[in-house]
Amino acid sequence: MSQTIQAIRGMNDILPDITPRWQHFEHIVADWLAAYGYREIRTPIVEQTSLFKRAIGEVTDIVEKEMYSFEDALNGEHLSLRPEGTAACVRAVIQHNLIYNAPQRLWYAGPMFRHERPQKGRYRQFHQVGVESLGFADADMDAEHIIMTADLWKRLGLSNIRLEINTLGDAAARTRHRSRLISYLEAHADQLDEDAKRRLHTNPLRILDTKNPAMQALVDAAPRLYDDLDEAALAHFEQVQILLRAHNIEFNINPRLVRGLDYYNYTVFEWITDQLGTQGTVCAGGRYDSLIEQIGGKPAPACGYAMGIERLLALIEANDIPAPSAKLDAYIVHQGEAANVYAWQVATELRAAGLNIVLHCGGGSFKSQMKKADASGAAFACIIGDDEAEQAQISLKSLRNAAEQVSCTPAQAISLLTARN
The missing domain is CATH 3.30.930.10 (Bira Bifunctional Protein; Domain 2)
Known part of the structure; x- marks a missing residue:
């Protein structure tokens, strides 16, 4: 492999x-x-x-x-x-x-x-x-x-x-300071680490920002740029x-x-x-x-x-500041030839109303689809079978509390789902 x-x-x-x-x-x-x-x-x-x-x-x-x-x-x-x-x-x-x-x-x-x-x-x-x-x-x-x-x-x-x-x-102040700083550092060359030696004549100001504890006393005593301003x-x-x-x-x-x-x-x-x-x-x-x-x-x-x-x-x-979670309003589960076509129509209508909707893909029983709906984090499941498709209805079931399942039109589902937001 x-x-x-x-x-x-x-x-x-x-x-x-x-x-x-x-x-x-x-x-x-x-x-x-x-x-x-x-x-x-x-x-x-x-x-x-x-x-x-x-x-x-x-x-x-x-x-x-x-x-x-x-x-x-x-x-x-x-x-x-x-x-x-x-x-x-x-x-x-x-x-x-x-x-x-x-x-x-x-x-x-x-x-x-x-x-x-x-x-x-x-x-x-x-x-x-x-x-x-x-x-x-x-x-x-x-x-x-x-x-x-x-x-x-x-x-x-x-x-x-x-x-x-x-x-x-x-620039003029930094030029004055650069000259004084180089002279000071050259006088203490034995205390410079390799990084400082490399920067001595190219970028000596950066030596002042060293994180090397062994050089802190040397840096603290160095000429101050402030005095050249x-x-x-x-x-x-x-x-x-x-x-x-x-x-x-x-x-x-x-x-x-x-x-x-x-x-x-x-x-x-x-x-x-x-x-x-x-x-x-x-x-x-x-x-x-x-x-x-x-x-x-x-x-x-x-x-x-x-x-x-x-x-x-x-x-x-x-700082334990809570992370926001993505909001999914509903997961549409569907089974049956007519239901499959109607489910697409419902998903389009709900999304057009500004709701976040997942339409189940891949088939499977209602039971297996409901498991995926619950795992998705959606607030509701929209259940559509051929009977719902024939009547242009939706069975709306809450996935997060024990509220009673209701039968409604897509327009009514939009009102219910929007109200919870």
Whole structure:
């Protein structure tokens, strides 16, 4: 016997028992984003590899080690599965001149791909919701992104997520800080791990975000980026804090919060939970004012963030928030030549009234069909034999309580089934 083919490790099937929770989450998110005036954009999952190299940075872990990249056999193009959504969104905005006349509030959702060691909360195919605001320069948009996510946590029933914020200043400030930081780290080269040594001259800011306990004292004593910021950056960050306090949003300023992508400037933030182990960041983002120009568009400010769907669903489950169940109004069982034809007509009429109906297929006795009706989770069974077909009637039986079985027309069945909703 041939070996069964399995899904690729770290790329998971989402089975029918689980999809209602996903759908419920997606409905809440879509309504929440509409309430803030954001419109959905959908981009391909495959893009030119150069897009991510230019946007994310060639010396980031994502580009160096994690992207699924390949050469198109047809034309030799170098392509990659998208590892994140911002670059693709910005590419689409530039290509279609979306901010030519007005700023844009956009959102997207879908799978992202990174080649890394799978573990709980970290997969090779994972799903994100991303929010991008393009053409907005002021601190009020930074604050809106944070405030609206706090609103989402309430809508999802989550309360145990804390907020950390920081500012990275502008490119000139980071250049000044980079020089001081490299000098400091070079003076303590014997304390650097291999990852830090690799990043020392390419992306030293990322060393500050190390999770290596042996390097924490070294990192804590490192020069602070905050000391190199100019007045404009400090004023922008102060305005963000004022708006957050006005909306009673609690936060912690974390001077070591730098994010893993090169395109960020000014405000960065993360929403973190302690309930998911090491994969505690469930939402993160910030401002990226240089990215549009970096990819090839006219200079324009922008900011955005993304949240991991798998991590948020795991957090919802960890908090015992009930999962919604799919609602099936009735299961139609039928037997007899005339009944089979009439059952199709009844199913069509009930569905047209907005009811969720399963029509039994495959034949079998009434007894075996009723077992399947009960197992389906339907609230009622619609029983149709040739006698019911001849009289254009239905026998409606509750599957969830001891109510008496009733005989009725399809129109009456619609009224009864709709009333229970």
